[in-house]
Amino acid sequence: MTETDALPSGPMRARAVIDLGALRANVRTLRALAPAAQLMAVVKSDAYGHGAVPCARAALDAGADWLGTATPEEALALRAAGIPGRIMCWLWTPGGPWREAVEADLDVSVSGMWALEEVVAAAREGAGVARIHLKADTGLGRSGCQPGADWDRLVGAALHAETEGLVQITGLWSHFACADEPGHPSITAQLTRFREMTARAEAMGVRPEVRHLANSPATLTLPESHFDLVRTGIAVYGISPSPEIGTSAELGLRPVMTLTASLALVKHVPGGHGVSYGHRYVTAGDTTLGLVPVGYADGIPRHASGTGPVLVGGKWRTVAGRIAMDQFVVDLGGDEPPAGAEAVLFGPGDGGEPTAEDWARAAGTIAYEIVTRVGSRVPRIHVNALPEQAPGGHGGRA
Structure with missing residues (x-):
């Protein structure tokens, strides 16, 4: 760090x-x-x-x-x-x-x-x-x-x-x-x-x-x-400039940012239950819902409502209903991870998680926008710094 x-x-x-x-x-x-x-x-x-x-x-x-x-x-x-x-x-x-x-x-x-x-x-x-x-x-x-x-x-x-x-x-x-x-x-x-x-x-x-x-x-x-x-x-x-050029892996690049959140709530709901503003998503049957406590104020694109991918409990989930200012919901399909479990919005992709490119496709935009728009409420945790980049070090080269 x-x-x-x-x-x-x-x-x-x-x-x-x-x-x-x-x-x-x-x-x-x-x-x-x-x-x-x-x-x-x-x-x-x-x-x-x-x-x-x-x-x-x-x-x-x-x-x-x-x-x-x-x-x-x-x-x-x-x-x-x-x-x-x-x-x-x-x-x-x-x-x-x-x-x-x-x-x-x-x-x-x-x-x-x-x-x-x-x-x-x-x-x-x-x-x-x-x-x-x-x-x-x-x-x-x-x-x-x-x-x-x-x-x-x-x-x-x-x-x-x-x-x-x-x-x-x-x-x-x-x-x-x-x-x-x-x-x-x-x-x-x-x-x-x-x-x-x-x-x-x-x-x-x-x-x-x-x-x-x-x-x-x-x-x-x-x-x-x-x-x-x-x-x-x-x-x-570590992000490809465009799909036409190739994926990050094909270009020999590794995405640098991994965005995660802790589930704020997991609950059982019956079939026919509306989810989030406008009820654009209604549960098909008895299921579990997970509340992910980030929203468009944190840079999560509202245009990815209903399409944005999230990895929870080792499975890809999709945003259920509209992304709100501070939170969105995923349908866990009956799975019951505990509150506090990790939801991975995107990362390098080699752990099975979505990538920034996946979110870009879901939102109809480019990956540049996905990483750049992550807001100031989300702390950046810098890892794998060299000793000279740590507190008290000079950093860089003269």
Whole structure:
């Protein structure tokens, strides 16, 4: 366990056990797939719900060269926790904490002129030399600068700021739209556009430290997209980016999170008994019901009402009726586990339990959402931390 864990003395309503040993193994697997590139472990959104600080330390220990976050606040929180090394953040809005980011030695993304002007202003005010990554929109249509005149203008202005000693252009980057759909025509189109836009920037005088385009699915399936750095997110946590690419086991990854709860009640009910709001489930005959004390306030998707799988007493059960804010019911079919018995919502799957992918199918969503949405009422219990990641240790690598 790590310093983020505060275990109660008694039984727990629910818990998310985070296997840092599995995370380290996943990082090593991903590094082996892109041996010529540096690796960024993305720890945005509290490490996809797994706990940013302990996961960041474990990733660095396993050989990650960079950490990535969406917001600057996430990156600054890592620095405040003593996390060393290169950290990049990319989701900026006007008036963001540019000065704090530069002073904290973060790498920041710049998609347009307003962002360049704000980071240059922070550097000019004495924050230091800003490390910036210019983002190209190669076809995703979110952030990033459009090719052509807009790109030339942004690159030219960044180069001017670099000659003034205000910024260092450390990266050129973009993001795939459909890398999780093998064979999608946009993949080749974006690769071509990225090569063109980086070549144009370099012809204008940019000498980037890293060029990066590959996300988790591209790292797993598109070696031609690896360039100088790969950005691995969901794969670090042992989850396949999409069924089309393969299962976690087929990809050599192990899911890191296991979500369990303790049954709050087991009771006998007659046939014809309605269960939960709206009575969308009615018992077919005499049976036993188990009350699982987690609900959509804990991140259990309401869309999985009637379909979500749970392992209780060594058997798969299905959510009976609607998932409520704090609880849901499973039909135990006459079995009588005691109150307090473990209900496993998802885990690696090798113990017969459902996986996050199973819940994603049940809810009509993706596994990213299943793990990321697990709420703050569910404590994270980090296991298999190395000694340097334990309380008082430095964690990570300098």
